[in-house]
Amino acid sequence: MTAMTATTQMTQTAKLQVNDVWKTFTPKKGQAVDALQDLSLTVNANEFVSLVGPSGCGKSTLLMMAAGLEPISEGRILIDGREIDGPGPDRGMVFQSYTLFPWLTVEDNIRFALKKSGLGRTQQDELVTDHIRLVGLEGFERSHPNQLSGGMRQRVAIARALVYRPEMLLMDEPFGALDAQTRMLMQELLLQVWQAERTTVLFVTHDVEEAILLSDRIYVMTARPGRIKAEIAIDLPRPRSLLETESDVRFAELRRQVLTLIREEARRAMR
């Protein structure tokens, strides 16, 4: 396992680097609180990395900082070696809440993300069609978000975040609001999409099984103030599928390992 991690790091280049990052909130009344303390992590190119941890550990805050939507108190976040400066089309984002534009159809929602791409109409049409097919929404091009189920809406959101070919994808509990069955189908879909596209992904979730199924590596965070508690390489073979992978003995071992770490932190947070 250690050997494998070493080779990964040698052959792959860092896409996203979080270097000694702090996040301090200063409430109107009272003392400043550290949400994140001296946190560092790396996501390599074409790697799927998950961030798990007890609720309130600051994992979503970190993701928002990487997206450039939340100021960094101290430290640096680099993408391809350049320090980030606000949000940009190099990082696609998928939120837990529905962020589709209700007045636009499915295809126009996806096309909206190409507004600043400078591409011609025909190229845009091609990309939109490709991405609708990628998330399996053929036949719903002209539907409005309100006519779609929760899972379908998140598929549109994923297509929309991928269509402008960002350097990487930041996903903040994208399936958190879905019911168990839809969630399972969405995990399978994301697995397929990722195996086809190999986009670099930083994925925040509180679902340990989801993280193991999808990821190459997992960072486990401590309870607030959030730091990295452990880094676990997921040495399950690819291509994976939900049924095959989750019945693997190794899956159960990893699950136990990650859950133990999170439980420790969750207990600490409760005290």
Add this chain to the structure above:
Amino acid sequence: MTTTPRRPRTRLFELRGDIPRRVYAGAGVAFIALFLAAWLLLTELQVVSPIFLPPLRAVGEELIIQAQEGILWQDVGASVYRITVGWLLATALALPIGILMGNFRFFEGLFEPFVDLVRYMPAVAFVPLTILWLGVGDTQKFAIIFIGTFFQEVLMIMDNVKNVPRDMIQVSYTFGMSKWEILWHVVLRAALPGIWDTFRITIGWAWTYLVVAELVAANVGLGYRIMRAQRFLETDKIILGILVIGVLGLLTDYFFKATYNRLFPWMQETR
């Protein structure tokens, strides 16, 4: 042993239960009919003196007389004109200011204390002042309708803008859009249905301020007609004026509801 299939029975009084459309619409018509019947009964049997409540017949006759003499059309014309101009002035100012207040904390801080102060001041109390400032012409009527609606409308539009989900704005930043582009293409677009509803509600208030506006120094208009009839205890004229205002108010409300459905069909499918 045979089981008779039980016919599904519509219950009228289930908590939030649905009822047939026929029943729903019929009940509304029946209630108005009942109201008129009670009126007819009370007046025709001379239970109440015509000075307190004129017979329905008298109001009808008054309507025919005023329509034939042209007084009604003059009054309606003058009042609709005052309301339209007064409300348009209020809206023309409330729209940009409300949008600024909803988007930029600076403008919220700048305007809100003042708006909050003025909106608790009774519009009626401004009648003598507006006459002093603006004379007795239509401008003074516009001013009263403006004072009555603007200060509420501006806050409602601010809220409409603030109700646009934050994530919707943030995801737009990740497409590489500038804040002005987001303001135009996302925030305003998303706030529009709410703003349209604010229009519907505030124009309703404009109707209620009409009588106040035509209270003094008017010689035509529905409100003026009511105030004049008061002097001679012509209750039939008073009631006719009130009914006409009611019907016109209903029509404007219907206009905004109908255009809402035409303009924002994607809002209807919600639920």
